[in-house]
Amino acid sequence: MDNLIQTPGGGLGGGSGSEGSMRSFTRTLATIVLVLSGLVLVGTAVVDCFFPKEIGRPVGQEARDIAEAKRNRRLRDGSLAKGFETRLRLRSRVRQSLAPYWSAVLLKTFNVVPSDLIAGKEGWLFLRDRVISLKSTRRKAVVFTGGSLAAIHRRLGIFGSELIIMPVPRKSVACASMLPDGLNPHPEFERDLVQELRARGLFTIDAEEAWEGLPPHDRYLRMDSHWANQGIKSLADAVAEIRPELVTGELELSLRERAIREPARLLSFAAIPSDHPVYRWVIGGESHSLSFKQKGADNAMKDPSSNHDVAIVGSSFTKNFSFARILAVRFGRPVYPGGLQATPFAGSLAGFATKFSGIPYPEYILYEFPTHQGIQLGAGNGSVRRSLGSFFSATSDAAIIPVPVELLRAANVAKKLGRGSKLAFASGVLLSTGDGVLQLRIRVAADAKSKWELRSTGPALAWTSGSGVEDVVIPIIQTEATGQPVRLVDLEGIGEGAVVEVEVVTDVDLSNAVELPLDDAGPNAYVSAAHRDLSGPNGAAVVQWEGRPQAIRIVIAGVDAEGNTKRIEAAFAKPQSQVALLSLTPLGLGSVDSIRIEGDMGSPKVSLASQLSNR
């Protein structure tokens, strides 16, 4: 045997020679291994070739592999071959049948999971990207989410709806005690987010407060990425307690509980699909599905045309976990169920806006979103950009009014665009608080569909414009009130002959703005100290001036409806236009106490305008 192979220290032998050093039993065993190995490989190949299995619902790495395989199919760089390998591997019947057993053994025995997951204590599973994120992304996420929701709040305000926001903390934060010791999910993100939303005057219900005292298993499901029934009920109780006007008790509704296997969708990330026999062995626990005892209650709630006063719009947390039913029981009134699963941040709001097109919006729109969606927004996720754009595109019939062209110094434009070209408003032209008080009405006249993106310092908003002439009204969302540039980008090229018209508009009633007296307050400083109560939630202060000042600083001081002191500040360096709009949303239904304007601007004017309404 020695001369069949080279051994360390031995010479390189020929290919033939004595083969007698292997005992006959071992020789037989080795031969059996050879045959069995061949059978395993060839058998798998034959089964997978002639009896492939459809790929189920791919998640995690598998989903990314499939997306990559679809995206790139070039022979030269190997992507075609890699895509072929992916398909072959994922369609393998042998793999789909056997791998779950091995995954289950690894999970149960060694606590080993694929890299998409983190195995916590007592069998708890967490999605890795919802535990670990970059500090810079989290910081951006807080500001982007705040800006986006402020703009959404403004838009819904035009339709007469109040937005009540319910960010659902990540599982890793809500159930941090079940994470492996030493992992920090950075819970300050959730705290900062709630603080940011409240500072912007957006009514926010903090689930962390509602869940105080609840053990982890009552907050989230052990092997799922969603919440547990008790957590949902506690949040519903908190909403009813904080906003008692939502509770009318006009309907006697109650829920029926049916025992089900505990949802464990995260196991599919561990290559254990729910239809595989080993799934039951891994999970063990049970949960309950909820349905109305009253027949027909669901159907009545689902109809958008039945004049709902309250709607819950949200993610799979709402859609798949009876959140609307629980709220309806708690409020004693119908609650329109606007949950949409597998949608990114604002995706469900876009879906809601489409369903309610031409129908009066409910007075209260409760918006649930899991906070990891905010992190996706901060990371610049493409699908979030599209869903945000879709929402504003779907609500483009909101009332708006053009900002006078002379104040903007001819910034309104109509232009023919070439392929991939951009249309930019330079720094200092569009001056606002960057929360949607200033918007662009964009009219595209083209023979074919076109894809667009509005970019500034806030999250980019993407939408698709249909063929023919189509108008959309897209808000300008920026991270700070400094008048940064805004660019409209044609993503794919709209072809020859297409025309784009862009008009700067606002959702506040400029024509009925009430001018406030201004007093000199030293060199290049003016103050309006008149106390004004605000009549509506989304008004704006409109500041106008003459000439070309080097810089302008505006500070509005006031109190919100709860009596909290608030300051709204803006600083514009080298302003090009002669008007700035500062949203008063942070003050809600409170009051403006003073407005201070600084800058070499001749005789400025300041006025307060209330929000336009579609109602």
Place this chain on the structure above:
Amino acid sequence: MLLTSYVFLYGFLPLFLGAYYLLPKAWRSWVIAAASYIFYGWWRPDFVLLMWVSTVVDYSCGKGIGRDRGRGDSGRRFVVLSCISNLGLLAYFKYANFGIESLNSILASMGQDSISWTAVVLPVGISFYTFQTLSYTIDVFRGDAEPASSFRDFACYVSMFPQLVAGPIVRYRSVEGQLRERTHTLQKSAIGVLIFHAGMAKKILLADTFAVAADAGFGASSLSTVEAWVAALSYTFQIYFDFSGYSDMAIGLGLLIGFQFPVNFNRPYISRSISEFWRRWHISLSSFLRDYLYVPLGGNRKGSVRTYVNLALTMLLGGLWHGAAWTFVAWGAYQGFWLILERLSGKRTLLGVLPGFAQNLVTFVLVIFGWVLFRAESMGDAMRIFGTMFGVSDGATAGLFAEWNLLQSITFVVGPLVVWKFRTTQEHAASPRAWWVATVFVLFLVSLLHLHRADNIPFLYFQF
């Protein structure tokens, strides 16, 4: 194509072996060559052209040397041509990016504009096959090998897929006879399969598990002292099991088609000196560097100073062969430093005064430090990790142990056992015991299951 990929194991390998054994014997070398081109071109078809260029040039050079020698000439011009073409390919594809980046950083420090440059993609395995073809022309020139009589055999030698992309570096003269005539027996195939299985288990079950802590540690911005040691130790075991696993798979596949490839690893971590380590680690490379670089430079024949210079130069270039980065140069210099120091000590080993286990321990620690240089992304990272290993830490941890699992703990026990207590795969395979055969087969099945579940992690030496 990866040796552990689905398409290789369940598609390419069965089809190739089927074609190899079913087609006429005379076609077998062509079958190997054709299959190897598919194997190599699977991800980048255009890179097959490079291999063809290398094959044609070196085959012609070998023939040319033979012709020149017939005319009483030395054939030196063909060796020069072969060196220029092989080293030229290597220089362009492997070192051009590094050269331009280094030049640009010098230009930037002088306030000059940088040179614009489109990065060159490194063809997998180019370091291995260019060395193989180079060794062929040099051996023919030296008279150590006859010029290849058949283009088919030479093409088969250059392209042979089992060891094509990550070694061992097979010299033409060692397989010359086998290219013409080789035996195929059931027993040889059985042993080949066992070695292949053992290599696969090393890679999938051990190397890839060690990779978790190694990647997390070397990728972290800050580590605790214990984490730094665990990361360095993990990489030390990962690279051994990864590379020796690949070598085993290559040797096993070679046996399946009748070839004997040289042993590439001989329990390197039991070494009691760095000199011994280099006699046991990547043996085909160290012997190549010895025979084609160190000895031609003069070896130890031109006085002690030249010997040290030659040693240093050989190890520096050996380091650079692994990759175009200063960390590899530093790693080569580090190895050269210890080799010189051991030689300067006048004994076979610098650590000779210590008991055997202590010699092994000190050598192992020195090897670990070497791997830190080898694995670090930059010299700065390497220095930071060294600092942390010696207690200079800001106290922040990478959370390396937060997700530590039982499988990693088991691997940390089994890995060292395999390294220090087990014989090499080839030694086991030379006189196999029933328990070893059975264990290897079970581990193969487990590896297949593991592969079904997990992503494929490429072999580390693919990047070299």
